[in-house]
Amino acid sequence: MMGIRVAATFIVIAGIALGFFAFGDTEREYKLGLDLAGGALLTYEADTENLAGDDIDGAMDALRDVIERRVNVFGVGEPRVSTETALLGGEIAHRLIVELPGVTDVDAAIEQLGETPLLEFRLVRQEGEPIQVTTSDGSIQMPSQTDMLYKRAELTGRYLQSARVQFGGNGGVVNQPYVALVFDSEGAEIFEAITRDNVGRELAVFLDGELLTSPVIQSVITSGEAIITGDFSPEEARDLAQNLNFGALPVPIELVGTQNIGGSLGKATVAAGVTAAAWGLALVALFMILWYRLPGLIAVVSLGVYVALMMTLFKFIPVTLTAAGIAGFILSIGMAVDANILIFERLKEELRDDRQGVRDAIRNGFKRAWASIRDGNLTSIFTAIILFYTTTSLVKGFALTFGIGVVVSMITAIGVTRTLLLAVGGETRSVLFGSGIHK
Helix, strand or coil: CHHHHHHHHHHHHHHHHHHHHHHHCCCCCCEECHHHHCEEEEEEEECCCCCCHHHHHHHHHHHHHHHHHHHHHCCCCCCEEEEEEEEECCEEEEEEEEEEECCCCHHHHHHHHCCCCCEEEEEECCCCCCCCEECCCCCEECCCHHHHHEEEEEEEHHHEEEEEEEEEEECCEEEEEEEEEEECHHHHHHHHHHHHHCCCCEEEEEECCEEEECCECCCCCCCCEEEECCCCCHHHHHHHHHHHHHHCCCCCEEEEEEEEECCCCHHHHHHHHHHHHHHHHHHHHHHHHHHHCHHHHHHHHHHHHHHHHHHHHHHHCCCEECHHHHHHHHHHHHHHHHHHHHHHHHHHHHHCCCCCCHHHHHHHHHHHHHHHHHHHHHHHHHHHHHHHHHCCHHHHHHHHHHHHHHHHHHHHHHHHHHHHHHHHCCCCHHHHHCCCCCC
């Protein structure tokens, strides 16, 4: 009995501490989504001229994944990266839409996202080699200064999986930085052909038409893994690897539009939502106390611990709150109340049996209610997982907060409510539900 009361005391103290952290810690703020806090909208147009029709959708999906990973690296909370197809001037345009919540300075958004150039590899032209530049439709165009000095190779950034800085011995220098490249399987075959036919020749790397480096092919490379060595400082090697990764896009893209987006709901709507949630919780608390007496009061305490724990998780993970995410959180509160109601109704049935004590009735009531709570919550969790992995980022926000809420509600309903009931339930049935228990 003493252990249960100690556990109950710890739960109450922990709940109060979580509440102070969730609502009193001003140093760590909640992250709001684009619809609540505003942000920057960047529109990129993809150049799919050199892609076959069947390859465009796959390339755009890969492009979306690359940009999404890049945005995540820069720490922008819950970006929304999507693709769209538009008919412009009788031609189909493939666009990438990047929404960055909380970033109201468009220039800062572009800087955070990084440059979006085309990465390509070119061979230094040999003396007497003919210069002829053809487009995708087979027509000949006037060569640029770069075309006159460098010959296009089939290798582009779409075949590059990663570029990273490593350190090792190079020319007697210990811990000399170099850049290690890894190509995909198709790129490895192209790279092998290039190196086999051009040993001793420079293979230049261009990013958006700007020369990054021009290493010499020293041997045939069949593994799809290569290194770029030179007299690099660590900063220079890091910048080179970063630029290579930035240019490793499946298709070249161009920034065609930028826009500031104000919060469509804004601070007033957030305040209204908080007020509505407070009124809703107050009415639920009033109903639980009037209908279930002491267990209802315990349920309200458990619900308070649940809300404090959820808000703490939102700060700690952190979760980017959108209007859909807040809706998922509020819905999970209903799930938490529902679990307590199931427990109390089973407890009433157990208390009608005079042959068992109050604490045995509490344990048996929880045991009987657990199957229904488990099955109902598991189906909700499975639904949240399916929504998270198969829908857009707007619905993902709802699925994430709802799924976390269901898991936490199970913990508080079974752990917190049960412990508090056992600690204060007493030895007489009337202490729990008053005279509301009838055989």
